[in-house]
Amino acid sequence: MEIDKTYDPQRVEPHWANWWMESGIYHADVNAPGPVFSLAIPPPNVTGSLHMGHMFEHSLIDVAVRWHRMRGDNTLWLPGTDHAGIATQMLVERKLAAEGTSRQALGRVEFERRVWEWKEQYGGLIVKQMKRVGESCDWSREHFTMDEGLSRAVREAFVRLYEKGLIYRGAYMVNWCPSCQTALSDLEVVHEETQGSLWHIRYPLSDGSGFIVVATTRPETMLGDTAVAMHPEHPRARELHTKSLKLPLTDREIPIILDAMADPKFGSGFVKITPAHDPNDFEAGKRHALPSIKILDESAKMTAAAGRFAGMDRFAARKAVVAALKELDLIEKIEDYTVSLSKCSRSKTVVEPLESIQWWVKMKPLAEPAIAAVESGRTTFVPANWSKTYFEWMYNIRDWCISRQLWWGHRIPAWHCQSCHEITVSREDPTVCSKCGSADLKQDTDVLDTWFSSGLWPFSTLGWPDKTPDLAKYYPNTLLVTGFDIIFFWAARMMMFGIEFMGETPFKQIHIHGLVRDADGQKMSKTKGNVVDPLEINEKYGTDAVRFALLVSAAAGADVSFGEERLTSARNFSNKIWNASRLIFSRVGVQVPAACPKLDTLEDRWIVSRLNATAEKANRAIESHRYHEAADALWTFFWDEFCDWYLELIKLRADVPVLLWVYEQALRLLHPMMPFITEELWQRLETEAGAKLGKSISLAAYPAFAEALADTAAESEMATMQSIVTSARTIRAERKVDRKLNVPGILYAEGAAIGVARARAEAIGKLANITLELKEGKAPKLEGAVRSTPEFDLILELPEAEGERDRLIKENEQLKKVIESSDRQLANEDFINKAPEKVILTIRQKKADYEAQFTKNLAAIERSA
């Protein structure tokens, strides 16, 4: 068979990626038998393109999915994308700006049309990329959070929560992004420590009896102060609390109030109260019935209430206010101060706390059962520790602001009556007001937080609110694979909504993976310029190699430091698989026995036993989401055992019935991690009758552990044989013997070892290029080119090596340490009494072996002295 010398993924991958899709083999059949394995993808943002984080997450998912499918489970991996409200709207607005227009200029309807158009044009990119990298999704069930079915689900969910009193509308302090022009949830605000200042400002007492000093990080807000608070226990409380202050730069008089919020130990012990622009002060304002003066508008510009500062931007106003106060000599001092700035996670604009009317979800009643679900173990986290993070947030949960003043998203299904001002919330668009019957209705202009619709994802994608067969079969999902960064945003909300609407937790397990970092462990970011593009490296190294490189370094929950060396070695591994296949195909052919053939030779028994052990390890590892362990086991098996030993031994034989069977099984074991190369090679194989093996390796059974194939005797015999070969090679390497030169050698051994040596003498001779003579018993003297182990002495006909004596002395020093420590242990009564018998026996054996070795070495050392 004509086959390239090096593996070229580009010649193989596009074909299979395409065929997997077109053949529809990953379509989940509701009526198929077997246990269900279902998983819904964390829907990537439509605006996005595939980055390393996706590549990693999707590799983890695809391994789990392919493994379950090969195990015969009724497997569904449901793909889809998220409309990502703010992110997408920002992108399209930027594009409009470049065209010299704006959403305001276009109007709402036209803008929405443009976003849809944009989505159709560019939104499919990430999906295309996912298809190209061979993700085994059921594309017939692809969903988008704004498609018709999901929109209906969103509406249903909203109405139900509203009817239950879990959604309410009200005026509260919200995080307002002046650049996105919308309210944000607490989660969409990021806190950043910044070097700022603490301004100490003198507020004169109205009666002219002096000043009190307040400290603030935002001096411009003083224009909206409506009180100054002091702690009730403050030493001057009695004296001051009836007095009032003359608020500088204004002609207002404000009271001094007593409130425990003022920490007497902080600063001067007085705190200014700006109810309109600070959440704490907002509450204080309510407690003390203070007026609220809004001095900043939705664009963070000073309002008319700010007097001569009106129209200024908040930061300009800050400077101007400070300057004005300085002029009046009202600045007592300015301290350097570290402030925690709240910024919009999208636009990085500093958010402004503003009072505004928004829609909220009451969270406590939803959180309680979601907490219970994890406490009771109905849903578990992997790694388990993440449940702490989940609990931490859930116990302290606050109501969720779900309305956004955006145009791209699910419009809130609420209608405001223009005559009686009643709100009608409805599944169908109402024509008349539910209270007064007026037809003059206007739909609420807000849309819902993106995460509201993603929160319904595990069941909305299966047809909810209808009772579909899909929903019955695939809900709850078996597994969720996601990043820790969206545990609160997404996982927790799905838990709450899943339980609320479906009565059942949405997934049994939540696997939280880490972050893909660069080779130096730095977070990848565009500004740092250390972003690795998966498509670029997929092209360079092959998708399988990229997957394998990610998987092999992905201990559960751990971050992955991703450098090119890892890719190179993974790429080399695919090449190794390729070349082993070349050898097999050219020497042995492509016909695979239907079952494991009869095992006669040591190496056959051994490789089958190793294959079996590897299958066990791989299954256990994948099942418990320890993908790196599976990858490692497969690497070791295929490269070190199958290629380096088994194939080398096979080359010496004509009759090889077992080889193809083991090889084909190995391809199956590798398939979930390296789908392309394994499919390509597997498709070249045939049955012994010359027929195709099957439709796709991805539908072949994943090898399972079989007790009957475990052969500990073969493993230990093979270990002896390997040890003899390695000893001979080591001697040769140390003396730099020409590879082609055959060297006579004598092997002294007893017991089992001599049996192995006899049975495989020829193979040993060939692998080490020595002519082997066997003698039963111990070597009479150990000099010359010798290698000794507890099992045997091997003497090659070569002159004594320089440095051999030093090596033995060094080895004996180490042996002595181990022997002494074994002695100590064995002399310890507690150890003998308490340690399990198995451990004691092992130590005894170990000690005996080392002593024998030590004695041999010693004899050689003494003689060479």
Added chain:
RNA sequence: GGGCGGUUAGCUCAGUUGGUUAGAGCGCCUGCCUUACAAGCAGGAAGUCUGGGGUUCGAGUCCCUAACCGCCCACCA
């Protein structure tokens, strides 16, 4: 202010419930273009498992403590 991780070979990292002389990849050293593979083969060097206490017959692994690094949460003027 709370919470969670990490510290193991030159580098990046593994190390299930404590139990043989702590592993891998890359890098390094030596020798090989061996009819599958130089993206390879054979051999080799390299670690007082961050420090200090403790539990235990036995600790990289469990407990306490310190240092350093990182992350998350929080309405600390």
